[in-house]
Amino acid sequence: MKTPGLTKLRGSVKVTVRGGHIEAFVNELARERIEVWNLKSIGPNRLEMEVVISDYYRLRPLLKKTSCRVHVDQREGLPFFWNQVFKRKWFIAGFVLFFLMIYGFSSMVWDIEVKGNVKIPTEDILLAAKEEGIYPFQWISRLPEQDKLSKDLTRKLSGTSWVGVSKTGTKVTIEVVEAAQPKNTELQSPRSLVSKTDAVVTHIFAERGQPEVSKNDRVTKGSVLISGIQGEQAVVAKGDVRGLVWHEYTIEAPLVRKQKVYTGEKKEKGYLYFGSTAIQIWGYGKVSYEQSQTLTQMDPLTWRNWKLPIGWMSEDVMEVTELETKQSVEQTVIRGLERAKLDILAKNGADAQIVQQKILHEKTDNGKVYMKVLFEVEQNIAEELPIVHHQGE
Template structure:
């Protein structure tokens, strides 16, 4: 209460100091911490309202008073009154921080695979979850979780987490058993000429063996099993791998062009507010004929809250095309690498290059011309429907 009402510490000089203290206390004034600091000086503390009632006692006793200390709420207001713009700015700052932290600035969806983010955000908007919404207007997270789960049939559970100005929607989707297609009886036949290196029949009857040469279209695993009247047809399943030869005509240049940085660059700065950027430096057209841009975003935060403010640095790097001379061996290796990459992309992810042979090679007009035979171990199986005749 003393700090709320204000306290002054005063020094009394001259006059009848003891009479001043006694008469003031007798008149109902509150004085404390009364102490003599010298033969002619006396100090004490007094409440601010009683301070203004001391004047008649000072005149009566011939004492002089000097204020040496002030503390309490009234004096703080007086100081603040001399700095009105600072006070208004502080108030506006805290009000602005409260308002900004009370808004929903970002919504993040996690865990969705089959459900699209647009579907989830549309359902969330119906429940009042959208950017620039007041967070205190939203229901409890448990209520929101139940409503969102009910609105999205493909979701088994949707968790709602509020962290500062960000809301995270964690989706757990319902799992359904995979629908297997209905298959008709079939054979498995060779997709290309080759030599069988592995055959594994899961269903059906294998009709070739390991190391056997096969032609394209030849039956490898038959969908017909049994003999005579016990013959029946099945859906042939299995794995057949074999060695297949691929012939390539390769043209590999003796010069290679690569993109390099010249060391020249230009920097642009942007202010980012709520996902929108405003350029503040680095104006003008791009001075480079060829360039590459690198972007880095720095977002502001306060404690655990992520604020919708930040800055973005955009660095434009000048590039140019440099030519590098290749030796004949380097050009041959580059051509072979390109051919192997092409054959593996066509043969499948489980294909393996076993051997490569250069059948013919020549150098002409700054290029290396080659005819290459590449031996690849790959799957050589494809499906062929098994057509049954009527009456069978």
């Protein structure tokens, strides 16, 4: 017999019937007009068939009458599905609650970013935004239109020419364009440019003031390079003066270089995070590594182009060991010189140029290389010195 219609909705069971009067049982099924399908013999005095739930309960008097027994092998259909759902109602409730929480979280403002402000404090902008209804945990649907927010914030924040408000998921970005302010020209007293160290002048350009030295002149610390006195007038001297300066360095560099590397061993930890709160799910236990470094990766849930403030955070606690590499004397000398050159540039500006270097003394002792090195550097040598007018002049 063919499968009756709507069996998935009505529900059906697959059963095995056994007993000594199987033929009589089949005849009783036909007499009572009970619909069965996929009826087949599976052995002596045994048959297999399928029947809808409503007819299954009509089998009992027929089984009793023919001295047969029945065993349910399989259940299918909507009634059984809802029965399983009802048994797991707390799981389903939690599942629904989880999605309601995600929907709620994605409907609130979680982060507010302020960009473009230089002179106006971020706190003042956030305070003005809060007065307009922009603050963390505010419902996004309650925010006014972006054009209105832009106009109101521009009006409230003095010193701005435009304030833009944009929403991306749960994040609100406030972009500020500050109004151009006229430059306050600070009145400076007359001053000269003097040498801040002993040097040999390699370049001099006087934009304002009277040059007092020439190229290749040797100067000492405090020597006037560009005077702020032009005739009877005192001015603010301006210009560019560069010269050769000698820097003596005492360098100490170890022959054994220590470097931290990963061993490949790691412990993984997993967290479920909501905003700034994280709940650890796995990876409990003490980390036994003597040295370690933790690498963190965030994987937020997304909806369309929005990143939700909820997701998965994984941490890899990597075991670290210290690797010692023995270097030759030549390699150690090069490394020490490079470190000294970086120090020279950091102290004298990126435009400083190392012309030459000379190792005055070098020795190796107790696993270290000791050097005394003289560097010849071309650098800016000018600094300002106010002109003091004495009474009576």
